[in-house]
Amino acid sequence: MSRYISPVLYILLMLVGCAAFISIAGVRIGLFEPLIGFSLLKQSVCAALILSTLAALSIFVCRKECNVSSQRFFGLVLVVSLVYSLMWIVFYAQRINLPNIHDITTDTKMPPEFINVNFLRKSNENGLVYDPKWAAIQIANYPNVKPVMTKKSAQMAYQKALALVVERGWQLDATYPEVGLIEATARTPIFGFRDDVVLRVMTEGDKVRIDMRSCSRVGKGDFGMNAKRIISFMDDLNSRLNGMPFDQMRFLN
Template sequence: MPFRPQRPQSIAAAWSRSLGRFALLLALMALLLHRAGMLQLPNAVAAVLLAAVVAVFVLGLAIIGFFMLWHIGAKGGHASFSGMVMALMILVPIGLAASRFVLLPRIHDISTDVKQPPEWLEEPEIVRSWIPRSDGDTPAARELQTQAYPQITGRRYEGAIDRVLLAVRAIAQQNKWTQVANVGVEALVDGLEPSSGSEETQEEASASNGEADPARAPLPAPRPNIEDVQLGPLPSFAVLQYRTRTLVLGIPQDVLIRLSEEEETTFVDMRAATRDGEHDFGINADLIRTFLQDLDLQLLGIAGG
């Protein structure tokens, strides 16, 4: 009867798989609950950091399991591999975020105008938590922004402010931003967008069979005397404030857009800030850069320096 040695079971490999499942489930639940609005960002960050600490132990146990498999043939190769994969699913994204934390400046408020940033129409509501937070609108913070993001500057367009304003609002609507407040917008867009009454009139006209309805016949009205009417000048500036969240992680951001008409050109400035922590990991600069690129495409041919 041939002798078949009994392979030992690696306890480290078994614990690696079990703790890996716990860490991965903890991180995913924290992100999902935060994205659904049921968990505040500081609490979600704390849960993810706890999952990262557990993932480090999981990775160490997986290495021990592989070592036992190589030297004494202990069972647990599959369990060690599963634990290692689950640990890396947590540690790799956190490692990428840590690299941005180290390489990018510790600021959370970005503006295209570092000398005179646009002022908030409604001050964002900041809730203090265990994550430290400093004032982002300081000369030192603006100097860090200038060194890290020299390409984040305003845009000048060869066009009237009302046309640029319509493009800005269209892009904000496409991005599903929520408008919080505005100044000087109503007077500029009044009469530029089609009203619902004209659309209903067109629909009724298209639905008719071509026969005139005497009851709806237009009545003649005296022509108004517009020669003596004094028309006020249109506003030469407009400010819009929005609120949004990042697509994947749902991090809240506040956005401010300022439009200034100068002779025959319109200058656009932006400001973006996060509400939690003192480091935005570069997401505010990415938001401004993407929005201005979309605005350049929307107003193709009239963008200037």
């Protein structure tokens, strides 16, 4: 019986692999939108779980046969499909409790405003009006999202922020040095979801304050990507401006 089961499992394994590849590659090359790719990936994970079950059943049903190569193949299919599905299940489980918001900013009272990005977003994508209700949720879940304060000049802060945007490989959408604004588009590592970013450099007393806002174009939640992006960027920017870890910013306030 194993000689009949093996080709079926092989074909199913190839189909799952193709679905996983297409779901990611299709988005990266612009074949379809990220949400479609994400949906296809979820279906491939479900298919992998079903394949794991079939492989386990095959091992049990054919256990009395003296076909070692088939048993090894069944075991290989079981391990590969199970590892693949569990990898994505763990990825999702680690983020399932994150808040269902997609707009994160270092200034929840007066968030930096987008100018050029307003013309880049489609009508079916998220709006750019900040919802004040998100402020309390953000503070509770992402307390490390904070602005950078420095005694360096506003011009230097602007140039350092702009250079860091370029280094990160984000698409530079617009620069407004006269008002201290930088707009860019970043993409998530796997599916390439587009998140719009705006940086604002302004003088506040005898210091310069740099704020940042990161907002997803699609989806109600962002799996914490916008907060992670801001924390990482501001940490690097603070090191370049102030020469100290980000958690020491309080000494500048």
